[in-house]
Amino acid sequence: SQTIHQWPATLVQPVGSPLSLECTVEGTSNPNLYWYRQAAGRGLQLLFYSVGIGQISSEVPQNLSASRPQDRQFILSSKKLLLSDSGFYLCAWSGSYEQYFGPGTRLTVT
Amino acid sequence: GQNIDQPTEMTATEGAIVQINCTYQTSGFNGLFWYQQHAGEAPTFLSYNVLDGLEEKGRFSSFLSRSKGYSYLLLKELQMKDSASYLCAVDGGATNKLIFGTGTLLAVQP
Numbered sequence: 001s002q003t004i005h006q007w008p009a010t011l012v013q014p015v016g017s018p019l020s021l022e023c024t025v026e027g028t029s030n031p032n033l034y035w036y037r038q039a040a041g042r043g044l045q046l047l048f049y050s051v052g053i054g055q056i057s058s059e060v061p062q063n064l065s066a067s068r069p070q071d072r073q074f075i076l077s078s079k080k081l082l083l084s085d086s087g088f089y090l091c092a093w094s095g096s097y098e099q100y101f102g103p104g105t106r107l108t109v110t
Numbered sequence: 111g112q113n114i115d116q117p118t119e120m121t122a123t124e125g126a127i128v129q130i131n132c133t134y135q136t137s138g139f140n141g142l143f144w145y146q147q148h149a150g151e152a153p154t155f156l157s158y159n160v161l162d163g164l165e166e167k168g169r170f171s172s173f174l175s176r177s178k179g180y181s182y183l184l185l186k187e188l189q190m191k192d193s194a195s196y197l198c199a200v201d202g203g204a205t206n207k208l209i210f211g212t213g214t215l216l217a218v219q220p
Contacts, residue, residue: 032206034207042212043197043210043211043212043213044153044197044199044208044210045210046207046208046209049207059207090152090153094206097140097141097158097160097201097206098143098155098158099143099155099206099208100155101152101153101154102152103151103152104151104152106150
């Protein structure tokens with residue numbers, strides 16, 4: 001069966017510091033991968049999606065970036081965090097139609 | 111533009127039936143999804159509708175009318191553990207990109 005991992009689970013970072021969140025998927029090959037952000041009391045906002053290694057599409061302009069160095073690895077990064085980057089970051093994968101979410105990383109920028 | 115509307119909050123009684131509505135306006139349509147999200151956790155997949163009609167899965171059913179841009183999630187025999195946010199999402203067509211509504215927070219009372 002397929003499993004999706006994210007780490008860390010929680011993170012507190014100062015404004016201006018860098019960020020690296022990692023997501024890995026097990027049990028499937030060539031999945032579509034997604035990064036979402038959910039601000040407090042808000043819906044899920046799609047940040048990036050990837051259909052293959054090295055293929056990244058950005059949905060919204062921001063100071064975040066994503067990379068897919070391996071088939072089942074998806075990384076979300078920032079060089080300098082802003083206060084507005086705080087939120088719940090979710091990685092997801094899809095095979096056929098539905099998307100399955102990882103456990104998420106709760107990021108607080110102070 | 112892309113727009114998905116659902117009520118912000120609903121309250122229901124344990125053992126009762128509740129219907130959560132969702133209306134959508136999207137440029138493309140490849141299916142509609144319902145997810146359940148408990149506080150502080152990742153969303154979990156509940157249902158998928160791509161054709162008009164009712165899909166039943168145990169206590170949960172989901173209905174779709176593509177001509178009306180309308181769906182609902184029906185929860186029967188409500189239990190306290192059903193207290194959660196219910197997210198409506200539409201697959202806009204390309205690469206399984208989901209557009210999410212802001213979610214309906216359901217409170218089940220004894």
